[in-house]
Amino acid sequence: MEESHIEEGESQNKFEVAPALISVHPSQKSVAVTVGSDLRVFDLIESCAVNLVDESDGPFRKDSIRAIRYGASGKLFVSAGDDKLVKIWSAESWRCLYTVCSEKRVSAVAISSDDSHVCYADKFGVVWVVELDGINEGEVLPSKKGAPLLSHYCSIITSLEFSPDGRYILSADRDFKIRVTVFPKKPLEGAHEIQSFCLGHTEFITCIAFVWNPELTQGYLMSGSGDSTVRLWDITSGSLLDTCEITTLTGHSESNESEPPAQVTVTDICTISNSSLAAVAIQSFQGTLLLSCDLLAHTLSITKVIKIPGESFIPTSISVSTSTRLLWMVSGASNLPGSNHPGFSRVRAISLVETEPSSILEDEQIPGGSKLLEQLQGKVAIEESVMSAAAEAVREAMSSLLMKKQYSEEKREFRKRTRNDKKTTQ
Amino acid sequence: MDSETKPTFSKSTGLPRKRFYRARAHSNPLSDSHFPIPISPLHVDFSLHFPKFVEANSKISKKIEFADIGCGFGGLLISLATLFPDTLMIGMELRDKVTEYVKERILALRRTSSGDQYENISVVRTNSMKYIPNYFEKGQLSKMFFLFPDPHFKEKNHRRRVISTHLLDEYAYVLRAGGIVYTITDVEELGEWMRSCLEKHPMFESLTQEELDSDPVVELLCNATEEGQKVARNGGQTFRAVFRRIAYVS
Numbered sequence A: 001m002e003e004s005h006i007e008e009g010e011s012q013n014k015f016e017v018a019p020a021l022i023s024v025h026p027s028q029k030s031v032a033v034t035v036g037s038d039l040r041v042f043d044l045i046e047s048c049a050v051n052l053v054d055e056s057d058g059p060f061r062k063d064s065i066r067a068i069r070y071g072a073s074g075k076l077f078v079s080a081g082d083d084k085l086v087k088i089w090s091a092e093s094w095r096c097l098y099t100v101c102s103e104k105r106v107s108a109v110a111i112s113s114d115d116s117h118v119c120y121a122d123k124f125g126v127v128w129v130v131e132l133d134g135i136n137e138g139e140v141l142p143s144k145k146g147a148p149l150l151s152h153y154c155s156i157i158t159s160l161e162f163s164p165d166g167r168y169i170l171s172a173d174r175d176f177k178i179r180v181t182v183f184p185k186k187p188l189e190g191a192h193e194i195q196s197f198c199l200g201h202t203e204f205i206t207c208i209a210f211v212w213n214p215e216l217t218q219g220y221l222m223s224g225s226g227d228s229t230v231r232l233w234d235i236t237s238g239s240l241l242d243t244c245e246i247t248t249l250t251g252h253s254e255s256n257e258s259e260p261p262a263q264v265t266v267t268d269i270c271t272i273s274n275s276s277l278a279a280v281a282i283q284s285f286q287g288t289l290l291l292s293c294d295l296l297a298h299t300l301s302i303t304k305v306i307k308i309p310g311e312s313f314i315p316t317s318i319s320v321s322t323s324t325r326l327l328w329m330v331s332g333a334s335n336l337p338g339s340n341h342p343g344f345s346r347v348r349a350i351s352l353v354e355t356e357p358s359s360i361l362e363d364e365q366i367p368g369g370s371k372l373l374e375q376l377q378g379k380v381a382i383e384e385s386v387m388s389a390a391a392e393a394v395r396e397a398m399s400s401l402l403m404k405k406q407y408s409e410e411k412r413e414f415r416k417r418t419r420n421d422k423k424t425t426q
Numbered sequence B: 001m002d003s004e005t006k007p008t009f010s011k012s013t014g015l016p017r018k019r020f021y022r023a024r025a026h027s028n029p030l031s032d033s034h035f036p037i038p039i040s041p042l043h044v045d046f047s048l049h050f051p052k053f054v055e056a057n058s059k060i061s062k063k064i065e066f067a068d069i070g071c072g073f074g075g076l077l078i079s080l081a082t083l084f085p086d087t088l089m090i091g092m093e094l095r096d097k098v099t100e101y102v103k104e105r106i107l108a109l110r111r112t113s114s115g116d117q118y119e120n121i122s123v124v125r126t127n128s129m130k131y132i133p134n135y136f137e138k139g140q141l142s143k144m145f146f147l148f149p150d151p152h153f154k155e156k157n158h159r160r161r162v163i164s165t166h167l168l169d170e171y172a173y174v175l176r177a178g179g180i181v182y183t184i185t186d187v188e189e190l191g192e193w194m195r196s197c198l199e200k201h202p203m204f205e206s207l208t209q210e211e212l213d214s215d216p217v218v219e220l221l222c223n224a225t226e227e228g229q230k231v232a233r234n235g236g237q238t239f240r241a242v243f244r245r246i247a248y249v250s
């Protein structure tokens, strides 16, 4: 019962567990972390915490942030989530430039490469677009409204992405589907021309990202899913080029002792621009996998398994800066059941410079050092047990949100009988 | 299957009897699915649906071209089957029992008719509002039918309607340029809604009166289906909108 499920979600699960998110500026000028409704930014140039300035007159609510990202130019930053507000920030002055009110909770956001449009997806599968009238630092603009762009009929959109050339907007959903839509000249009138559907996943899709370098006009799409695979697509035709099974890790492991369990969910992908590499985060895996994509042979393979020794650090979100090739990872969650603490997060980083063996940075080696950790984590030391509880809570929340429920025949009948929306039509 | 021994089949006609396939009047298209969903059009084994069209490589010789969305008891498919004997067509229906009925009805017609009639029609149980792209490739269809769809009167339920701007994007994707969408209803408000969605959509244009007059399918809209016949019996008015998918550059 998707609809009742979603509508319940609207009211009941106010204190749903939300994973901590991380996003790093494309040239590593700053890094942002969210835990629940908290948005924390650290300025890596000045090496200090950023003070967010939000003078917009929109409504003020405190609910979990579900999506953050920097624009490709590094000028804009967007945050959005359960508070039904999309906040568009200057990534330089950290003033809130626009507040967009959404009718529903927001699950994903994207910024066009020329910073002219912001798209966001709501919990009902509708993608909305806002046109930005330039980045105007001085004045506080009245709140904006989005125009409907496209829709995945009653599904949850988990990821939104512009193609590197800006021609397409891509939307991935819990119904195993990725839609490739031409981003039109007049987006406010809707995006009606569907280029392709990328179909092949057998579970919900969690993340999509482009592998791209300047020699490619188009770039290839990678997608991660609850079906334990990462897939490679040609978006023009929607054809599946390769499938990389994430469970078959034997032989690749640097350390064999801890392999992910049989069925794993890929939770995040970030591709490293100007290379054919991508880092992948997996539910219940302490570390990250590096995948390499052969753009001529159209194949995808695991090149490295990087396990983080010691603490149980399972990243809930990862991000890489274009300039430094430092992979930033956060592990954490808000609204943990049975805890009165608002949330926890732990930040780690891995250097992925091609010429050197990838190295996991110690806390004091991370740019910004303990000052950064204090700002992004709240406190420096986090107990082990809290970390594992957070990872488990995030896993549960994700499967209850995205996995198709299998009801028994009787239970289904019962649910039908007790539905509110049915009573009037019978 | 022997119709004599099955009480659900009429003794006189050998066709399945509708009253054994009675189902609730309306289905909620938003509810979670409990039927198999093909991963992609390549994963649907249409040879099971159209055994007479199977070639040596065990694939069917042509692709489906017509889709009857919310086909109900299948009356339209049955009329179209003999009108376009070389065209493959499929009905999509959400209600389990109704789909079973249409399946049996087609099988019975295949058995009782002479020649290879009714071999070109079939039905699948699915939610067309969610899974059209799982069944059809880009530009595969030349006709789509939406006959007497559920009206969903309440404003709050308008998003359950089978014709909407967003769903038309998907229909435009599976229809080739030149393909036609046929809609008809006895609910005036819904008729206006469907027409205005189609009119506003940049990838569709209305057929002219001459085009409507020369299209043999148009007259089937109001009398081929069970719902259409019911409306006609009661002397009800119908509201029709027939539009062509046009070539389009965003």
Ligand SMILES: C[S@@+](CC[C@H](N)C(=O)[O-])C[C@H]1O[C@@H](n2cnc3c(N)ncnc32)[C@H](O)[C@@H]1O
Pocket: B026, B027, B029, B069, B070, B071, B072, B073, B074, B075, B092, B093, B094, B095, B098, B126, B127, B128, B129, B130, B146, B147, B148, B149, B150, B225, B226, B227, B228
């Ligand atoms: C009022 S009936 C009309 C049936 C038929 N077209 C006729 O004219 O007799 C509408 C049909 O659409 C079906 N339906 C409603 N929503 C559907 C959906 N999302 N996917 C497939 N069928 C659907 C209903 O189950 C019902 O059988």
